[in-house]
Amino acid sequence: QKxxxxxxxxxxxxxxxxxxxxxTYSDRVSQSFFWYRQYSGKSPELxxxxxxxxxxxxxxxxxxxxxxxxxxxxxxxxSQPSDSAxxxxxxxxxxxxxxxxxxxxxxxxxVHP
Amino acid sequence: DxxxxxxxxxxxxxxxxxxxxxxxxxxxxxxxxxxxQTLGQGPEFLTYxxxxxxxxxxxxxxxxxxxxxxxxxxxxxxxxxxxQGDSAMYLCAxxxxxxxxxxxxxxxxxxxxxxx
Numbered sequence: 001q002k003x004x005x006x007x008x009x010x011x012x013x014x015x016x017x018x019x020x021x022x023x024t025y026s027d028r029v030s031q032s033f034f035w036y037r038q039y040s041g042k043s044p045e046l047x048x049x050x051x052x053x054x055x056x057x058x059x060x061x062x063x064x065x066x067x068x069x070x071x072x073x074x075x076x077x078x079s080q081p082s083d084s085a086x087x088x089x090x091x092x093x094x095x096x097x098x099x100x101x102x103x104x105x106x107x108x109x110x111v112h113p
Numbered sequence: 114d115x116x117x118x119x120x121x122x123x124x125x126x127x128x129x130x131x132x133x134x135x136x137x138x139x140x141x142x143x144x145x146x147x148x149x150q151t152l153g154q155g156p157e158f159l160t161y162x163x164x165x166x167x168x169x170x171x172x173x174x175x176x177x178x179x180x181x182x183x184x185x186x187x188x189x190x191x192x193x194x195x196x197q198g199d200s201a202m203y204l205c206a207x208x209x210x211x212x213x214x215x216x217x218x219x220x221x222x223x224x225x226x227x228x229x
Contacts, residue, residue: 004155031213036220043204043220044156051214088155098213099144100169103155 003029004091006104015113019076021087029091029102035063035074036088044088079111117221119205125227126195133191134224138207145188147180148204156204163210195228
């Protein structure tokens, strides 16, 4: 099993819809989790971080963490064409290596007008 | 300047040549990370520093790769005797390093390396 796996893409949603991005992880990267957005040819841009079970909301974005199921998700409400990008899920282990991120392969999201 | 900067942004080199990349972290960020990203994949961890100390290096990193962070400020990543398989985007990130529940990494624009 890969340490961080993202749901297969690409994902296409109409403008205004909810986009749901999913990620599962192994025990080795179970301390904290991050969602990054990456536009083509650009570097990753942080969207949200989440450390505790439950939901965390920031504007149109909601991150959900379920440690029992080892599952992290990102919901994007009222999707806009500008949300079209690759979304990267990353996990970090605890201990002194807490900052070392392990990324999934990314999910390409396309929001069509 | 409020972001991570990297130089150069693009580098084209011939196989067998040495290349060096520079990363300037966000001011006062203690931790500095290097990642490598190939097309269609997520970034892959290479190494990281806490101030000037290199704390961890990926097992995937060959001896041709070396990084340093003198005085805990900017960092350099050198690749010796480049191979075509080294072609990738090299990303630098920095963070305050305050602990697992506060550490957030911010990425620079990356250096795209092409080895001919």
